[in-house]
Amino acid sequence: MRLFIIILILCLSAIPVTSVGQVECDILQCKLDRLYFPVGEEALVFEHAPFVILTGTDTVYQGRVDHAYEGISVSTPVEGFFDTLSLDSLKVVIETAAIDSSATIAIGTDIIGLDLLSPNRQIAESYAPTVTLRQYEHRSQMMQDFRSGFLDGYLSFECPGASTEGICTLQHMLPYIVALVPNVGRQCNLSGQLTTALYYLYDPARLSLYFDGSVQAVNRFNLHSAKSNILHSNNYRLFPYAPGRGKSLLSRLSFPPDSLSICASTRSLGRTAHYFADILAQSFFRVRLDTDRDNANIYVEYIPVSKSVPSTSMFALYHKLVQDTVGGIAASEQVRLISHYLDYVARASEKGEGTVSSDYYAYLDRAERVMIEELGVFPLFQPIVIFSAYKSLRNVRFDNDGFLDLSEAFKVVMPTDPEGTTP
Secondary structure, eight states: OHHHHHHHHHHHHTSOOEEOOEEEEOOOEEETTEEEESOOGGGTOOTTOEEEEEETTEEEEEEEEEEEETTEEEESOOTTTTTTSOGGGOEEEEEOOEEETTOOEEEEESOTTSOOBOOOOOSOGGGSOOEEEEEOSOHHHHHHHHHTTSOSEEEESSOOOSOOTTEEEEEEEOSEEEEEEEOTTSGGGGGGHHHHHHHHTOOGGGGGGTOSSOEEEOOOSOSBOTTTOSBOOTTOOSSOOOHHHHHHHHHTOSSOOSOEEEEESSGGGHHHHHHHHHHHHHTTOOEEEESOGGGOSEEEEEEEOOSSSTTHHHHHHHHHHHHHOOTTSTHHHHHHHHHHHHHHHHHOOOOBTTBOOHHHHHHHHHHHHIIIIITOOEEEEEEEEEEEEETTEESOEEOTTSOEEOTTOEEEEOOOOTTSOOO
């Protein structure tokens, strides 16, 4: 008997915890033999949801939702039933999708090596969903798992395919900027001339050639200006696109090495690294692409950025520069100067909640100018990340910085159609 009770408890604990609700509303109109309701997917009303039409407490009609969108839903044909009835005296009660509070949310991504999920845990931990994140080397395998239902959604730089029925998408700027970073410990990068020449040859009008996905050109690492704390204008580029100047600077490099190497920090930056390698090859440099950062002369890297913590990118870049800085090299003085400015940034006093002193932005701007103008560290572009998911996954958003926030997400059990299959 005791064994039977234990088995029964285990079986019951494995049953998903669901809750079904209802939403009551008016009828907007009856048009082309269909009823229109002022609620939709935002209220968990989906295709095949059953509804009843009431006059007072009496049921006058039962039907199902045929199509549902954000803010509106439409019934199946009503065969003229409401042609002679006044809609003003009627109410509709629609059954909403059941919430599965015990379901694990499975997310996939083919963006390797980056933190993409928001650390937001402002709600009680007991209510936070269980989330698994699986990384894929190949997009085809991720898409196969998504179509098979093993994934509830996925993050990618590429848009979903042509068939998007039952799928919703969100997009946001990635919380990382792609940067061209010299190895400041190498002689070929004295005064940042090599990367500065490449940046002169970097054409922002041809961004689609540099990356597999949609991107936006960026000209600064700091997302806020020094004086007004507003976003920098994308028209403000410290070094212009000037191919003639770039080629001239490449031809006058004092210490051209026998071979240059460029390292892409992740596979997704391969096209960007190839672009700069082609520029150097056209100027008769021997160039190779390297996967080992320690052996590279130039890096193409993701640098984290944050609107809520504007100093994020500067500190991340500083730590990368320190890795390559050794005593006696010319760049060590500039790196020390950046460290000095960032010390002031760290000590800048807060004026109030969510604000910092003007010195904070002033010293950030100084540190950025040293990186760009004296070391040749350049921002290139900011990719757009796309999240695609089945409509059964609800309440997903990107936070202000661009991380995917699943802290209040949940899954619903989609209604079945009259034949008993799910959409």
